[in-house]
Amino acid sequence: xxxxxxxxxxxxxxxxxxxxxxxxxxYKTKWGRFLQPIVTWPPFSxxxxxxxxxxxxxxxxxxxxxxxxxxxxxxxxxxxxxFAAFFTRTPLLKARPRCxxxxxxxxxxxxxxxxxxxxxxxIVVKGQIYPLAELLQDQTLASLFEGGWLCLYRLGVxxxxxxxxxxxxxxxxxxxxxxxxxxxxxxxxQELPVFKENRRAFExxxxxxxxxxxxxVGALLVGAIHNPGHLEASRGQEKGYxxxxxxxxxVLYQKNKVSFDQEILEYSKRGIEVQVKMGQAIGRKKENTxxxxx
Numbered sequence: 001x002x003x004x005x006x007x008x009x010x011x012x013x014x015x016x017x018x019x020x021x022x023x024x025x026x027y028k029t030k031w032g033r034f035l036q037p038i039v040t041w042p043p044f045s046x047x048x049x050x051x052x053x054x055x056x057x058x059x060x061x062x063x064x065x066x067x068x069x070x071x072x073x074x075x076x077x078x079x080x081x082x083f084a085a086f087f088t089r090t091p092l093l094k095a096r097p098r099c100x101x102x103x104x105x106x107x108x109x110x111x112x113x114x115x116x117x118x119x120x121x122x123i124v125v126k127g128q129i130y131p132l133a134e135l136l137q138d139q140t141l142a143s144l145f146e147g148g149w150l151c152l153y154r155l156g157v158x159x160x161x162x163x164x165x166x167x168x169x170x171x172x173x174x175x176x177x178x179x180x181x182x183x184x185x186x187x188x189x190q191e192l193p194v195f196k197e198n199r200r201a202f203e204x205x206x207x208x209x210x211x212x213x214x215x216x217v218g219a220l221l222v223g224a225i226h227n228p229g230h231l232e233a234s235r236g237q238e239k240g241y242x243x244x245x246x247x248x249x250x251v252l253y254q255k256n257k258v259s260f261d262q263e264i265l266e267y268s269k270r271g272i273e274v275q276v277k278m279g280q281a282i283g284r285k286k287e288n289t290x291x292x293x294x
Contacts, residue, residue, distance in 0.1 A: 004111050005267045006275045013275075015156065046224075049084065049244050057083035068158035087244050091160050096278040098164075098236040104258050104283035105235065107214070108163040108249055110153035111273035112282065114260050117148045117252070125152065125195065132252075134196055136213075137177060141204065144211055147255035151282070154273060155247050162241040164278060165233040166214060166251050167207035174229065176201040179218070194219075195248070201225050202250075205233040209285045210254040216240065217248040236279065259284050 002015045051057060060083045065072060072078040074095035080086040091109075099105050106112065117123060121132040121142045132142035155161055179199040195217055202215035212233075216225045225247075227240035260283035264274050276282060 004273045004275050005263075007263070007280070008275075008277070012272070015158075052084040052087070052244055053082050055082055058086075061086045064158075070158060084244055087157075088161055088241050090162060091278065096160075098279040099281035101235070102285055103281040104253075104260065104285055105164070105166060106153075106276040106278060106280040106282050107151075107166050107239070107251060108153050108155060109159040109278050110155045110249065110276060111159075112264060112276045113152045113154075113268045113271075113273050114264050114282075115150050115152070115268060117145050117150055119146060121146045123150050123152075128194070130195055136202065136215075137175070141173070141213070145213065145252045145254055149253045149258060149260065151251040151253075153249040153251070153276075155242065155249070160278060161243075161247070162278075163216070163239050163249055165205075165230075165235055165237050165239045167205065167209060167212050167233065168235040169205045169207040169212075169233055171203050171205045171231055171233055172211070174201070174203045176225075195250075199225065201227055203227075203233070203239075207233070209257040212254075213250075213252040214239065215250040215252075216242070217250065218242070219247040257285070 003012055004015060005011070006013050058080065061080060064070070064083075064086075075089045075091055077089070080089070096109075115123060117132065123130050123132065123135075132145060133139040136142050153163075177200050180197050199218035200215055202213055204211055204213045216227065218225055224243045225240065226243070230237075230239075233239070261281070264276075264282055267274050
């Protein structure tokens with residue numbers, strides 16, 4: 001079980017770990033480590049997911065909804081031809097309303113952690129130190145976010161795997177970086193520099209709060225990162241979606257451009273993720289202020 005803080009329910013809850021036995025065997029056993037290069041090779045993940053596109057996989061949907069308390073009434077359709085189609089379900093706008101313009105908006109249904117970006121342009125995730133220059137493969141770009149903020153969204157299998165643009169403005173740069181598809185579980189982060197090894201893609205866009213960088217990171221059993229590649233980012237517009245599997249989104253803000261909900265910051269410091277919903281307010285776009293509170 002993984003413990004998170006549910007922001008709407010205002011309580012700590014335990015979530016079941018989907019396919020935890022598979023992940024444990026892959027990263028904690030001799031045979032699993034031997035097979036890692038094959039299993040984390042992207043075409044292998046895509047091959048394994050063929051069965052999730054068969055009509056017979058529809059049987060899994062109701063059990064999945066019962067296990068994770070998913071209300072199908074919140075989505076555009078309740079009838080899916082297979083499990084893979086259900087996994088990329090689109091929520092109704094009324095079920096995920098966008099917060100007001102002066103607030104910082106959650107880009108996805110996810111488990112969120114917020115942290116500052118150090119003077120050395122590094123971030124730390126579960127003991128792994130990531131220099132931004134290596135993560136982005138661009139030193140000049142990394143230096144823009146020194147002293148800023150990172151929002152790390154981890155999408156569990158039960159979360160909606162579609163995501164929004166955080167802000168509005170022209171896209172200045174985009175990049176796709178090939179890589180493996182390691183699991184994004186905490187125990188894997190502790191052993192491997194997952195974000196630096198996994199497939200990822202990012203866009204940088206100019207906004208009213210400076211430049212914002214939004215990166216999607218692939219993970220084990222994720223077929224692909226689907227980004228249409230807009231020339232203009234629009235706050236609250238769908239940016240893209242992930243195929244099957246859990247994954248992560250990183251959103252970087254520049255120094256002194258935004259402040260964050262005190263409750264989210266406190267749980268983040270304790271290493272506890274906060275469950276948020278797409279469109280929810282997580283802070284304020286206001287320079288040189290104390291942290292926003294509900």
